[in-house]
Amino acid sequence: MGANFHEYVEFVVQNRENFVQSWHIDGGCGRQVGLEVKFDQTILVQDYPKSWTAIYMALDNVGMWNIRSENWERQYLGQQFYLKVYTPSKSLRDD
Structure with missing residues (x-):
């Protein structure tokens, strides 16, 4: 998925299982919507059984x-x- 530097992205994770799912996000900072949990650089988001979680992030770091x-089995x-x-500037520092 591609996006531009200094934009915002919101994504929703839905859990239809009977156990808590955890999601790990590397790359930037954001806010877990509804819980007012702010995170910087790395976060572990928990999605409770039979529910959903929305995450709103500012794309403040260029790169991947x-x-x-x-869950290792699901990650595998x-x-x-x-x-x-992406950013329009060409800098080795930013990539």
Whole structure:
């Protein structure tokens, strides 16, 4: 998935299982909507059984972000995605 530097992105994680799912986000800072939990650089978001969680993030770091399940079996099966944050400036420092 691609996005631009200094934009905002909101994504929703839905848990239809009977156990808590945890999601790990590397790359930037944001806020877990509804809980007023602010995080910086790395976060572990918990999604409770039979519910959903919304996460609102400012894309404040250029480069590749990784959002993945903390459940190893699900992570192994590919339950993760990468977010590439682009910028119009060409700087080796930013990539």
